[in-house]
Amino acid sequence: MTETNDEAGFLRLLEEHKGILYKAANAYCRNPEDRLDLVQEMVIQLWKSYPRYDDRLRFSTWMYRVAMNVAISFLRSTTRRDRDTVSIDHPDIIDFAAADRSMSGAGDDYFVLQQLIGQLDAMSRALIVLYLDGHSQNEIAEILGISPTNAGTRIARVKQKLQRSFDERANRPGETR
Amino acid sequence: MNIEDMKAAWAEHDRKLDSMLQLNLATLRDMRVNTARWSLRRLASGVVIELAITVLALLLLGNFISLHLDEPRFFVPALVVHLSAIALAGSCALQVAMIGSLDYAGPVVSVQKELGKLRILRVRTTKWTFILACVLWAPILVVVARGAIGVDLYMIASAVNRADANFYDWLVANVLFGAAVAIALLWISRRFPARFASSPIVKSFMDDIAGRSLTAAVESLESITTFERGTDDGSSK
Numbered sequence: 001m002t003e004t005n006d007e008a009g010f011l012r013l014l015e016e017h018k019g020i021l022y023k024a025a026n027a028y029c030r031n032p033e034d035r036l037d038l039v040q041e042m043v044i045q046l047w048k049s050y051p052r053y054d055d056r057l058r059f060s061t062w063m064y065r066v067a068m069n070v071a072i073s074f075l076r077s078t079t080r081r082d083r084d085t086v087s088i089d090h091p092d093i094i095d096f097a098a099a100d101r102s103m104s105g106a107g108d109d110y111f112v113l114q115q116l117i118g119q120l121d122a123m124s125r126a127l128i129v130l131y132l133d134g135h136s137q138n139e140i141a142e143i144l145g146i147s148p149t150n151a152g153t154r155i156a157r158v159k160q161k162l163q164r165s166f167d168e169r170a171n172r173p174g175e176t177r
Numbered sequence: 178m179n180i181e182d183m184k185a186a187w188a189e190h191d192r193k194l195d196s197m198l199q200l201n202l203a204t205l206r207d208m209r210v211n212t213a214r215w216s217l218r219r220l221a222s223g224v225v226i227e228l229a230i231t232v233l234a235l236l237l238l239g240n241f242i243s244l245h246l247d248e249p250r251f252f253v254p255a256l257v258v259h260l261s262a263i264a265l266a267g268s269c270a271l272q273v274a275m276i277g278s279l280d281y282a283g284p285v286v287s288v289q290k291e292l293g294k295l296r297i298l299r300v301r302t303t304k305w306t307f308i309l310a311c312v313l314w315a316p317i318l319v320v321v322a323r324g325a326i327g328v329d330l331y332m333i334a335s336a337v338n339r340a341d342a343n344f345y346d347w348l349v350a351n352v353l354f355g356a357a358v359a360i361a362l363l364w365i366s367r368r369f370p371a372r373f374a375s376s377p378i379v380k381s382f383m384d385d386i387a388g389r390s391l392t393a394a395v396e397s398l399e400s401i402t403t404f405e406r407g408t409d410d411g412s413s414k
């Protein structure tokens with residue numbers, strides 16, 4: 001495979017799965033500027049890891065692993081000093097504003113869910129985003145590196161927790177949904 | 178609203194998102210061309226530079242020690258500084274190895290555990306480097322002054338010709354003074370954390386030496402281990 005084909009292949013796969021960047025960045029970061037930095041770090045890490053990509057693994061699974069690992073590290077880093085990359089002025093990789101506008105019609109529940117996901121710990125966020133994305137219990141276990149049984153138990157537990165939080169918000173006086 | 182309903186709604190939003198989301202391919206190509214510039218790994222490069230400086234210091238210290246074997250007033254402080262530098266070089270080498278072996282495409286739990294261990298090692302190294310720098314400032318100064326510009330600080334410090342008789346007292350007094358300064362700064366960093374928060378880097382350093390970063394890093398690692406075992410409730414920490 002030539003370098004140009006390699007790059008073209010990478011960009012094509014990235015284009016096919018660009019939603020992963022948006023969803024992972026949204027799950028771990030709400031600040032618009034940080035979100036762009038996070039996507040930049042994800043893409044850099046994806047490109048650096050791409051030569052070692054083994055196509056026996058689904059690209060989305062591989063991409064989720066890299067994206068989640070970068071996002072969790074980003075979330076845990078308290079200052080830029082701890083982060084792996086330096087932000088450089090550049091045109092945005094993703095037009096977040098346009099994507100946000102397009103999602104503004106998604107309804108209150110969608111945004112409430114995003115807020116509630118933001119209150120979970122880092123690993124549970126990864127778990128529920130993968131679950132909502134339609135991944136099977138085994139796929140989630142493979143991406144996170146835990147046993148399928150543990151994944152199943154945790155999915156049930158996080159769903160219960162989210163449901164409770166949903167219900168509490170709905171029953172709160174003055175809360176409109 | 179049911180979470181299962183939400184899952185269906187999420188999939189619907191996903192389809193919409195795919196059609197609306199635009200990747201800036203020109204920027205991505207630029208990143209591809211300038212990977213080295215874009216992906217400047219601050220952490221890795223910082224540790225490698227630290228390791229290179231420490232190794233250079235070890236070589237110079239080794240040379241200094243060999244030239245002053247018969248002069249304990251220079252040999253002893255140089256040996257103490259040398260041993261500290263060996264410990265620092267070991268930590269840096271371990272950090273470089275850990276960073277080099279990280280594969281971000283690995284399972285999330287494994288990668289985060291490795292990152293957690295790395296974070297703990299970095300925080301401990303920062304804290305001990307600070308403590309040793311405070312405690313050993315006098316021996317370091319003695320060795321640097323003698324090795325770099327040939328000045329005998331004992332002579333200046335004692336201000337008498339019979340420096341040999343006083344050098345241990347002078348050195349011990351300054352080591353104790355350095356230890357007192359280190360203890361005072363550690364106390365201040367724990368007592369008044371907000372006073373030092375004007376710069377994120379200063380705040381981070383103060384958190385490192387006060388032990389707050391270590392506590393956070395250990396808790397973070399424990400939460401991942403707990404997640405792997407499956408025994409917590411998923412509340413945000």
